[in-house]
Amino acid sequence: MKPDEIVARKLNINGIVQGVGFRPHIYQLARFHQVMGEISNTSSGVSIHVEGSRENIDRFCRNLPTDLPPLAHITDIAEAPDTVRGLVDFSILPSTAGLLRSTLISPDVSVCEDCLKELFDPADRRFLYPFINCTNCGPRYTIIDDIPYDRCHTSMKHFVMCDRCRSEYDDPQNRRFHAQPNACPVCGPQVALHDSDGGLISCENPVEQAGRYLKQGKTLAIKGLGGFHLSVDALNTLAVERLRRRKHREEKPLAVMSPGLERILEYAHVAPEEKALLSSFRRPIVLLRKKEPCLLSEAVSPRNAFIGVMLPYTPLHYLLLDQGFTALVMTSGNMSEEPIAIDNDDAFARLSGMADYFLIHDRQIYLRSDDSLVRLVAGADRVIRRSRGTVPVPVFLRRSLSPVLACGAELKNTVCLTSGNRAFLSQHIGDLENSATYDFFCMTIEHMKRILDITPRLSRLPQHPLCHGAAAGRHGPGSGSTPSRPYRQLHGRKPDPGEVDRPGL
Numbered sequence: 001m002k003p004d005e006i007v008a009r010k011l012n013i014n015g016i017v018q019g020v021g022f023r024p025h026i027y028q029l030a031r032f033h034q035v036m037g038e039i040s041n042t043s044s045g046v047s048i049h050v051e052g053s054r055e056n057i058d059r060f061c062r063n064l065p066t067d068l069p070p071l072a073h074i075t076d077i078a079e080a081p082d083t084v085r086g087l088v089d090f091s092i093l094p095s096t097a098g099l100l101r102s103t104l105i106s107p108d109v110s111v112c113e114d115c116l117k118e119l120f121d122p123a124d125r126r127f128l129y130p131f132i133n134c135t136n137c138g139p140r141y142t143i144i145d146d147i148p149y150d151r152c153h154t155s156m157k158h159f160v161m162c163d164r165c166r167s168e169y170d171d172p173q174n175r176r177f178h179a180q181p182n183a184c185p186v187c188g189p190q191v192a193l194h195d196s197d198g199g200l201i202s203c204e205n206p207v208e209q210a211g212r213y214l215k216q217g218k219t220l221a222i223k224g225l226g227g228f229h230l231s232v233d234a235l236n237t238l239a240v241e242r243l244r245r246r247k248h249r250e251e252k253p254l255a256v257m258s259p260g261l262e263r264i265l266e267y268a269h270v271a272p273e274e275k276a277l278l279s280s281f282r283r284p285i286v287l288l289r290k291k292e293p294c295l296l297s298e299a300v301s302p303r304n305a306f307i308g309v310m311l312p313y314t315p316l317h318y319l320l321l322d323q324g325f326t327a328l329v330m331t332s333g334n335m336s337e338e339p340i341a342i343d344n345d346d347a348f349a350r351l352s353g354m355a356d357y358f359l360i361h362d363r364q365i366y367l368r369s370d371d372s373l374v375r376l377v378a379g380a381d382r383v384i385r386r387s388r389g390t391v392p393v394p395v396f397l398r399r400s401l402s403p404v405l406a407c408g409a410e411l412k413n414t415v416c417l418t419s420g421n422r423a424f425l426s427q428h429i430g431d432l433e434n435s436a437t438y439d440f441f442c443m444t445i446e447h448m449k450r451i452l453d454i455t456p457r458l459s460r461l462p463q464h465p466l467c468h469g470a471a472a473g474r475h476g477p478g479s480g481s482t483p484s485r486p487y488r489q490l491h492g493r494k495p496d497p498g499e500v501d502r503p504g505l
């Protein structure tokens with residue numbers, strides 16, 4: 001066999017490989033290894049045809065799984081010989097509508113280092129623009145309404161890209177190639193500052209003005225990625241105590257956000273593993289041991305050795321915290337036990353008794369997602385609340401199941417949908433003891449069914465007779481198969497006999 005013999009190979013790749021800059025990355029990899037071919041999206045991932053010298057093809061295939069864009073995750077690669085077509089370039093084929101139904105969707109991702117550099121570069125056209133993002137970072141799960149993951153199915157559909165953004169979006173060599181939330185100050189979302197009555201406050205820089213209010217001890221409602229936060233300066237005891245009174249939250253610790261690790265080290269102990277957790281693109285709240293004496297107000301986590309801390313994860317957070325704060329309280333924007341507010345009007349209605357000012361924006365959040373919470377125990381991270389930054393990455397099961405919907409418990413509810421060997425856990429929903437949370441529970445199931453393209457054949461509903469989610473059970477003792485309000489809401493029909501709550505799934 002001659003060493004320069006031309007061969008062809010086909011690779012079918014499954015996993016999180018769409019909407020994460022995978023195709024341009026493969027384009028670069030193909031050019032680097034001097035192989036020709038093409039890449040296209042498929043119903044479950046991507047398909048690659050490559051041809052070139054056997055040596056180059058081998059190097060390309062060996063390199064591919066180890067050299068991935070930051071958000072990509074490969075679950076399976078099928079490799080097979082293919083027919084040589086005599087291609088003279090490597091190209092990215094356009095997506096075919098109707099095909100992309102079961103691919104994995106990326107979670108929301110903290111702003112990346114490249115975007116941060118641009119954010120604080122006075123020469124960049126997105127200098128200080130709070131919605132800067134690229135294919136390696138930005139919102140995903142919280143702004144998507146349907147699949148495939150294209151701009152028209154996200155809340156960015158209301159913003160028409162300017163020519164410069166469009167040319168980045170169309171260029172396979174650009175970091176913003178097919179970055180669905182791509183935006184700039186000319187064409188993208190904008191922030192605005194409002195008072196507690198919802199009146200617009202006219203000012204040149206709403207983020208700077210919001211920072212000034214926080215320094216004066218005011219409470220701000222800040223619209224983030226997965227919902228509103230209520231924020232005060234974490235060093236200001238009067239402000240923290242006032243927020244507690246308004247939120248009816250007496251002692252439960254409040255999470256804080258600091259601009260960088262150096263600032264966190266001023267008030268908390270941080271092990272190397274905790275540092276990695278804090279800095280990961282998921283940006284969870286990490287429970288850290290407080291330093292004594294603690295620089296932060298005792299009212300942040302009274303009589304508690306631990307404190308929940310996170311790093312900024314949106315450009316807006318970075319701009320806010322860059323104004324000289326050690327830490328800001330960032331607690332969920334809700335009255336205790338209610339779901340976090342995501343809609344501007346809803347926030348004005350529900351949070352006006354708690355917030356003095358509102359820092360809002362006009363990019364809609366389609367699905368709320370609270371901050372995730374993790375803790376390091378015996379050297380391993382334990383997830384206490386699996387939400388933003390992780391959902392909807394599935395847990396991979398040992399075997400495939402027919403599609404199941406598991407509705408979770410009444411307290412600290414999370415639902416789960418399965419498809420094949422993937423179990424998709426929802427974001428944290430909360431305690432189903434008020435109608436707002438119950439509505440959120442139903443909406444989340446509908447939303448997940450749509451964006452994951454799953455029609456469950458079996459359902460597991462809570463059985464405890466006092467459980468809200470088990471309204472069905474009240475129709476008869478132990479009657480899990482009784483047609484139920486939740487079942488009808490979730491499926492739009494009565495269950496078939498034996499379909500609900502079949503044990504032993």
Ligand SMILES: [Zn+2]
Pocket residue numbers: 111112113114115116132133134135136137138
């Ligand atoms: Zn980025």
Ligand SMILES: [Zn+2]
Pocket residue numbers: 161162163164165166183184185186187188
């Ligand atoms: Zn633009």
